[in-house]
Amino acid sequence: MRTPEISLILATVGRTDELARLFESLAAQTYSNFEVIVVDQNDDDRLLPHLDRARYLGISVRHLRHHPANLAAARNVGIEAATGKWIGFPDDDCWYSPRLLDRLATRFAAVDEPDGIIVRWVEQDEQPLSAADLSWERSRAFRDIPVSSITLFCNRALFKEIGGFDSRLGVGQWFGAGEETDFAMRALRGGAHFTYEPLGEVHHAVNPHKPQANRQTRTAVRHRARGTGALYAKHHLPAWVILRGLVAPLLRPLLKGSFGAELALGYDTMMGRIDGMLGWRRRHS
Known part of the structure; x- marks a missing residue:
């Protein structure tokens, strides 16, 4: 063989x-x-x-x-x-x-x-x-x-x-x-x-529907976003990259005038990235 x-x-x-x-x-x-x-x-x-x-x-x-x-x-x-x-x-x-x-x-x-x-x-x-x-x-x-x-x-x-x-x-x-x-x-x-x-x-199939900002989805979004925040800290990325990554999830829906689910999930993305960045620094400093 x-x-x-x-x-x-x-x-x-x-x-x-x-x-x-x-x-x-x-x-x-x-x-x-x-x-x-x-x-x-x-x-x-x-x-x-x-x-x-x-x-x-x-x-x-x-x-x-x-x-x-x-x-x-x-x-x-x-x-x-x-x-x-x-x-x-x-x-x-x-x-x-x-x-x-x-x-x-x-x-x-x-x-x-x-x-x-x-x-x-x-x-x-x-x-x-x-x-x-x-x-x-x-x-x-x-x-x-x-x-x-x-x-x-x-x-x-x-x-x-x-x-x-x-x-x-x-x-x-x-x-x-x-x-x-x-x-x-x-x-x-x-x-x-x-x-x-x-x-x-x-x-790999993707969901064609816009996600709903229910509790389960928001929790999942924040959970996944922690991984990106961890990368910010682990790889010591530049401050401007981190700032862009934190602001963009909120800025994109605001520029489109979207104040519903997209903005809520953008907030969860931002908070998850902050969680991940601070959590990595606390655990691995």
């Missing part, structure tokens, strides 16, 4: 049926030399029928258990187990375009040999359609391509060099987001070559 070139680390908890679409898209890839490492954070065997189905489709699947649930820590477990030269991190409810892995293999083998590739999230229309290299200077100003875990693919050696994801950040933690952006910023600051490749396409 040949060693896979690409390891896809799928950390999952709670979902089952959504995995079917992802596995179908992986079975349809025009590139076949990959493995899927499923890091199962469930307390039961709900995934087993879906993993059997994936193997029936011809996908190489390894099944690991991890408790307690922590997305960043689970991905680190997968990284340690990975054998591929390159690593990606699909969500359990995303899916890949048929030529994604093919395009990645070609791009990673190019003359410039990038350490990391960011692909296009199709449903996020604001992402550009032209290739570009990322830089630490622009990233520390929060001006580069937004990094989402589903769009991030890296050379496995890079994780050995700078470490994996910071398990203090992300889903399941008080700082409720930001672990993939933190990883990219650490890599870029250390001189890694990251590039954006719009021909690589990953899919």
